[in-house]
Amino acid sequence: MTILVTGATGNIGRHVVDCLVRRGGEPVRALTRNSTSKRLPERVEAVSGDLKAPDTLGRAMTGVTAMHLISIGGDDYAPLHTAEEVVARAVDAGVRRVTVLTGTEDELAVLEAVAASGLAWTHVRPVELMSNKLGWAESIRSEGVVRAPFAEQPHAIVDEADVGAVVAAALVEDGHSGRTYTPTGPQALTPVQAARVIGDAIGRDIRFVELSPEQVREQMRASGLRDQVIDDVIAYGADPPQVAYTVLPTVRQVTGRPAHSFQQWVAEHADAFRSASATAEGPR
Ligand SMILES: NC(=O)c1ccc[n+]([C@@H]2O[C@H](COP(=O)([O-])OP(=O)(O)OC[C@H]3O[C@@H](n4cnc5c(N)ncnc54)[C@H](OP(=O)(O)O)[C@@H]3O)[C@@H](O)[C@H]2O)c1
Structure with a gap:
């Protein structure tokens, strides 16, 4: 009886692993x-x-009864196209329970x-991770500036550790089968408000510079992202669905503690x- 965690070195997966280890058990x-x-x-x-090469998964699947499955196939965040073969191997190996983590629609x-x-x-689909804000870290450290689009759009950003806790519960507890969970944080924050929270924590005034969608497109292109991902991110940012800014009680309901x-x-x-x-001197 082993639990297999895919994406185990990633933002969410590492917390799934930590949570399962802390809980003890399998x-x-x-x-x-x-x-x-x-x-x-x-x-x-x-x-x-490699999930994109299902033949390589034999050893990973041996003796596994529950599996956490990511829906991307690589570092470009393209959706995983080998899911049917991966799942067939899981069935053959004796897996009985799977948590599926998705982000974009094309991962469904x-x-x-x-x-x-x-x-x-059990389907787990967080909307936006707090760890995405680490993308602001370099310009905050070097210039005290955040450059981001859609400055006033609120998002119910969630701590990736909470997503990991929800996944871990669904892997080891009964009662989560057939459910879709959207874990959120306890507040919907705009990027401007999020930058202010960071500034308060480090004792520094942070200037917010709102980028236009075209500036974001150029930045994302330069970082090697696919056009489809860029289009999705910009369309989503400009006109977010209700789920993006709606605070839900999912984390408390599934884990028994607040988000x-x-x-x-x-x-x-x-x-x-x-x-x-500032780190050497301590917080101001
Ligand atoms: N970031 C967000 O705001 C957000 C929001 C909603 C949903 N999600 C979803 O969360 C999932 C993972 O996101 P993340 O932010 O945790 O990713 P991440 O930190 O970038 O990590 C990606 C993980 O996927 C693994 N991986 C990638 N391609 C693989 C392959 N071909 N075979 C095996 N493992 C592979 C990597 O493992 P190795 O490098 O160790 O091989 C790594 O552990 C995705 O399904 C994404 O859609 C993210």
Whole structure:
């Protein structure tokens, strides 16, 4: 009886792993494309495998009864196109329960593949992770500036640790089968408000510069993202669906404790936003 976590070295997956280890219980196995280069907790077995090459998953799947499945196939965030083969191998291996993590609409095919297989599934679809704000860290450290689009659009951003806790509960507890969970934080914050929370935590006035959608497009192109992803991000930012800014009680309902606030998340990650001199001196 082993739990396999795919995406185990990622923003969400590492918290799924930590939560499962903290809970004790079944052994935890982590899938990674390069098992030598990533740090995982000691009690976790790291196994190499590539979701885009299902033939490589034999060792990872052996003895697995529950699996956490991501819906992307690589670092470009393209949707996973091999879900049917991955799921067929999971069924053959004796997997009974799967959590499926999705972000964009085009990743839903992975959930459909799992549902069609007859395996018990739980769908977890966070809207926006607090860790995305680490993308602001460099310009905050070096210039005290945030440059971002859609300055006044609120988002119910969620701590990735809370998403991990929801996934872990769905993997090991009964009663989550066939459900779709959208974990959110306890508040919907605009980017301007989020920048203010960071500024308060590090004792620094942060200037907010609103970028136009075209400026964002150029930035994202320069970082190598696909046009489809860029279009989706911009369309979503300009006209977010209700789910993007609606605070839901999911984290409390599934885990039994309240969702972490952005203030709590920033307190844990404040050093990422402090310049080297401020970190050496301590908070002002
Ligand atoms: N970021 C957000 O705001 C957000 C919001 C909603 C949903 N999501 C969803 O969360 C999932 C993961 O996002 P994340 O932010 O945690 O990602 P991340 O931090 O960028 O990590 C990606 C993870 O996926 C693994 N991976 C990528 N391609 C793989 C492949 N071909 N075979 C095996 N493993 C592979 C990587 O493992 P190795 O590098 O170790 O191989 C890594 O652990 C996605 O399904 C995404 O849609 C993210």
